[in-house]
Amino acid sequence: MAADEEIVRVRNVHKYFTRGSERVDVLQDLSLNVPEGEFLALMGPSGSGKTTLLNLIAGLDVPSEGEIWVGNDRISAMSESQLATWRTRNVGFIFQFYHLLPVLTAYENVELPLLLLPLSSADRKQRVMTALELVELSSRLHHRPGQLSGGQQQRVGIARAIVTDPTLIVADEPTGDLDSRSADEILKLLATLQHELQKTIIMVTHDPKAAERASRTLHLEKGRLVVDTRAPQLK
Amino acid sequence: MFQFFTLMLKNLRRNILRTSLTALCSMLLVLVVTGVWSVLDFIDRQTEEKANDFKVLVTEKNKAPSRLPRAYVSSLREGAARGPDDVKPEDYMTWAFYGGTLDPNKMTRENFLFLIACEPEKAPTMMDELDQLNAADTARLQDAIAKMKKQANAVIIGPEQLKLMNKKVGERFTVNGLIFKDLNLEFEIVDTFPDAAQRYGQTSLMNLDYLLQGIDEYEAKTKKKIANGADPIAFVMLKVKNKEDYEKLSAQIVNSPLYNSPAVRCESAGSAVSTFLESWQTIFWGMRWLLAPAILGTLSLVIAVAISISVRERRKEIAVMKVLGFTPGHVLTMVLGEALLIGLISGLLSAGGTYLLVNKVLGGIPFPIAWFQRFFIPTNALWWGVAIGAGTSVLGSFLPAWNARGVRVADVFSKVA
Ligand SMILES: Nc1ncnc2c1ncn2[C@@H]1O[C@H](COP(=O)(O)OP(=O)(O)OP(=O)(O)O)[C@@H](O)[C@H]1O
Ligand SMILES: [Mg+2]
Numbered sequence: 001m002a003a004d005e006e007i008v009r010v011r012n013v014h015k016y017f018t019r020g021s022e023r024v025d026v027l028q029d030l031s032l033n034v035p036e037g038e039f040l041a042l043m044g045p046s047g048s049g050k051t052t053l054l055n056l057i058a059g060l061d062v063p064s065e066g067e068i069w070v071g072n073d074r075i076s077a078m079s080e081s082q083l084a085t086w087r088t089r090n091v092g093f094i095f096q097f098y099h100l101l102p103v104l105t106a107y108e109n110v111e112l113p114l115l116l117l118p119l120s121s122a123d124r125k126q127r128v129m130t131a132l133e134l135v136e137l138s139s140r141l142h143h144r145p146g147q148l149s150g151g152q153q154q155r156v157g158i159a160r161a162i163v164t165d166p167t168l169i170v171a172d173e174p175t176g177d178l179d180s181r182s183a184d185e186i187l188k189l190l191a192t193l194q195h196e197l198q199k200t201i202i203m204v205t206h207d208p209k210a211a212e213r214a215s216r217t218l219h220l221e222k223g224r225l226v227v228d229t230r231a232p233q234l235k
Numbered sequence: 236m237f238q239f240f241t242l243m244l245k246n247l248r249r250n251i252l253r254t255s256l257t258a259l260c261s262m263l264l265v266l267v268v269t270g271v272w273s274v275l276d277f278i279d280r281q282t283e284e285k286a287n288d289f290k291v292l293v294t295e296k297n298k299a300p301s302r303l304p305r306a307y308v309s310s311l312r313e314g315a316a317r318g319p320d321d322v323k324p325e326d327y328m329t330w331a332f333y334g335g336t337l338d339p340n341k342m343t344r345e346n347f348l349f350l351i352a353c354e355p356e357k358a359p360t361m362m363d364e365l366d367q368l369n370a371a372d373t374a375r376l377q378d379a380i381a382k383m384k385k386q387a388n389a390v391i392i393g394p395e396q397l398k399l400m401n402k403k404v405g406e407r408f409t410v411n412g413l414i415f416k417d418l419n420l421e422f423e424i425v426d427t428f429p430d431a432a433q434r435y436g437q438t439s440l441m442n443l444d445y446l447l448q449g450i451d452e453y454e455a456k457t458k459k460k461i462a463n464g465a466d467p468i469a470f471v472m473l474k475v476k477n478k479e480d481y482e483k484l485s486a487q488i489v490n491s492p493l494y495n496s497p498a499v500r501c502e503s504a505g506s507a508v509s510t511f512l513e514s515w516q517t518i519f520w521g522m523r524w525l526l527a528p529a530i531l532g533t534l535s536l537v538i539a540v541a542i543s544i545s546v547r548e549r550r551k552e553i554a555v556m557k558v559l560g561f562t563p564g565h566v567l568t569m570v571l572g573e574a575l576l577i578g579l580i581s582g583l584l585s586a587g588g589t590y591l592l593v594n595k596v597l598g599g600i601p602f603p604i605a606w607f608q609r610f611f612i613p614t615n616a617l618w619w620g621v622a623i624g625a626g627t628s629v630l631g632s633f634l635p636a637w638n639a640r641g642v643r644v645a646d647v648f649s650k651v652a
Contacts, residue, residue, distance in 0.1 A: 005315065006245070044353075051534040051649065052645075052649075055644070055645050055648075058558075059555075060558060060642070060644045060645050061645040080562075080563060081562045081563060081564065082566075084557060084560050084561060084563070085560065085562065086560075087559070087560045088559070088560025093558045093559070095555070097646075099551065099552075099555040100250070100554075101552055101555070103244065103245040103246060103248070103249045104242070105377075111238070112556070113559040113560055115238045115239060115562050116559070116561065116565075157465075160559070164560075172648075176644075188609060
């Protein structure tokens with residue numbers, strides 16, 4: 001696989017936090033490539049560093065050592081403001097607890113990241129409607145998060161993540177708070193994003209059934225990658 | 236960005252109770268500060284005007300009410316100056332008082348009229364506020380004075396008094412004398428004082444000559460003396476340049492051999508101002524430098540607390556916005572903007588409301604200290620209110636906004652934090 005097809009390149013990354021005088025090593029000499037269009041699942045015990053790794057790839061935090069590249073951008077060298085601007089166009093983030101803004105309607109929540117892009121209001125509207133149609137919520141435009149079920153809220157969260165047409169979609173336990181039926185719908189939706197829109201998706205999960213939807217599953221243990229299960233269907 | 240603005244509004248709307256309590260508190264404090272500043276500004280302006288205004292009243296020395304003989308007038312107008320080194324007043328005005336009832340059978344308050352008899356042409360320069368009228372009002376006053384010069388029995392009557400008498404400009408009436416008893420005079424109303432000259436609402440001006448002539452004619456006709464007919468003058472008002480001139484002039488007049496019986500004394504409005512100021516200085520100083528800053532501090536604190544709470548409640552939301560790509564600058568702007576909205580709106584409402592209430596509804600607040608007239612909220616107060624609201628809200632919300640700006644996404648969503 002040629003290097004230029006790898007959309008995410010993690011090179012010898014260390015990440016540690018300091019708690020008081022104590023240094024906690026969370027990720028140790030971790031390297032990882034994610035090719036464009038892959039649906040990658042990250043598994044591992046609690047505290048193994050999955051969220052930390054995901055945050056680094058999504059540009060929410062910077063590594064203590066090592067480099068992270070996404071496309072042609074070396075995000076490990078960016079400032080906080082640069083990362084914020086970069087995230088707008090390049091990352092769609094899906095949270096376990098949806099994290100929709102309670103004061104905004106479904107429509108407005110999806111529109112929120114678009115406010116940061118130079119788009120006309122007609123363009124914005126078109127994009128929001130497309131995203132909400134994709135998650136089959138066109139009939140709930142003006143509902144607030146409090147008026148939606150967990151599964152519906154997560155679908156709004158997904159619409160918000162894809163509305164800017166990002167390079168990368170990252171999801172941290174997106175089904176962790178849902179019953180199995182809603183979880184299944186969300187996973188199907190993510191698979192659709194990969195198959196039909198050729199999106200690159202990185203998903204952290206504890207659920208082996210969720211991981212089955214992915215094209216590859218990586219196991220993380222104490223800050224190191226231990227198993228690399230490549231799903232057979234990947235070319 | 237309009238959407239960003241509506242997001243701020245929605246954030247404020249989410250906790251209506253807290254937002255309105257904050258706004259109410261801001262309004263109250265803005266009101267107090269605006270009030271304090273208005274009073275200080277009012278006193279400043281009145282004092283400034285008075286401090287350089289050396290008007291001297293020459294009155295009878297030992298009696299009240301003061302009665303000066305007609306013979307004193309012409310030399311007093313010159314300030315009793317004789318030699319070339321003596322101080323001559325810059326301007327003068329002679330005051331006598333005439334009054335009586337419009338209906339001798341019905342001596343009610345409405346029927347009583349009190350008039351200042353003077354040289355009408357001196358009114359614009361010697362009477363307070365009449366020198367500060369706008370061009371149109373000045374022209375109108377000059378017109379009325381010209382009519383009085385031509386027509387001895389012409390009078391100018393204040394608008395409130397006119398209403399009380401139920402008369403109109405152009406009407407004639409007779410006063411049956413009570414001050415100068417039995418001297419009945421007929422008048423014609425030629426104009427009223429402009430509304431801008433607030434303090435003259437109940438004042439009436441007549442020609443001094445008409446009064447003196449009336450006394451003479453009455454005495455000639457009836458061969459009877461009118462009480463006080465020989466010394467009808469209440470006081471002579473003189474204007475000088477400064478304090479030194481005032482002191483020289485006073486000495487000149489008091490020591491003059493011309494005024495022995497009765498003796499006279501001099502009094503200045505200027506000296507009253509400085510005595511007054513000395514006794515109140517500490518209070519004004521305290522209002523300006525302790526009270527006002529303390530209120531501004533309290534206001535900033537109220538806003539700081541309210542915004543802090545709302546930022547703490549929204550740490551997760553702010554982190555989510557950051558994940559979506561909102562920069563630290565955006566977050567700072569949003570929080571400052573929310574505080575600024577509260578501050579601006581409550582500042583404007585508070586100052587605007589006070590302005591309308593005091594100036595338009597109440598028609599000013601009576602201010603019964605020293606020489607002060609009715610107290611009004613200056614138009615500037617509208618800006619002060621807005622500026623105070625905006626300034627304190629930015630000041631108070633800056634720290635919480637800075638905290639919000641620095642919310643670290645990884646910490647908010649990590650399980651240890
Ligand atoms: N901001 C932080 N400051 C200090 N320590 C942190 C921080 N974030 C994570 N850690 C620590 O790093 C380790 C890995 O945390 P991380 O959240 O990445 O685990 P995880 O694999 O996502 O676990 P889980 O499955 O429970 O979500 C933990 O020991 C955690 O306490
Ligand atoms: Mg985690």
